Amino acid sequence: xxxxxxxxxxxxxxxxxxxxxxxxxxxxxxxxxxxxxxxxxxxxxxxxxxxxxxxxxxxxxxxxxxxxxxxxxxxxxxxxxxxxxxxxxxxxxxxxxxxxxxxxxxxxxxxxxxxxxxxxxxxxxxxxx
Numbered sequence: 001x002x003x004x005x006x007x008x009x010x011x012x013x014x015x016x017x018x019x020x021x022x023x024x025x026x027x028x029x030x031x032x033x034x035x036x037x038x039x040x041x042x043x044x045x046x047x048x049x050x051x052x053x054x055x056x057x058x059x060x061x062x063x064x065x066x067x068x069x070x071x072x073x074x075x076x077x078x079x080x081x082x083x084x085x086x087x088x089x090x091x092x093x094x095x096x097x098x099x100x101x102x103x104x105x106x107x108x109x110x111x112x113x114x115x116x117x118x119x120x121x122x123x124x125x126x127x128x129x
Contacts, residue, residue, distance in 0.1 A: 039125065063078050
């Protein structure tokens with residue numbers, strides 16, 4: 001009986017350590033990702049994207065920065081995620097004089113609290129009507 005009791009104690013200690021490691025990882029330095037399904041959007045239409053964590057949960061109330069058509073590179077605008085981690089760019093602008101710069105891009109999340117920052121490498125090109 002004594003050998004079984006020691007083995008049970010060892011297993012319980014190992015279990016508690018595993019739970020502690022999981023909870024620490026779940027609440028610290030959580031990776032994030034920006035998901036955008038569109039690569040093109042028609043002028044004046046809308047497109048949505050989502051900020052999710054490494055566990056697939058939407059990250060709510062966070063600021064996303066991005067480049068807008070016609071803005072000088074380095075001039076960024078912002079959007080805020082909703083309760084589900086989604087954000088929407090409405091009334092996509094097409095600027096005839098912008099040429100190849102008719103896109104939304106350089107999407108980035110700087111990180112906040114337990115969430116690490118991330119960026120989206122693709123662009124969403126605006127197509128004229």
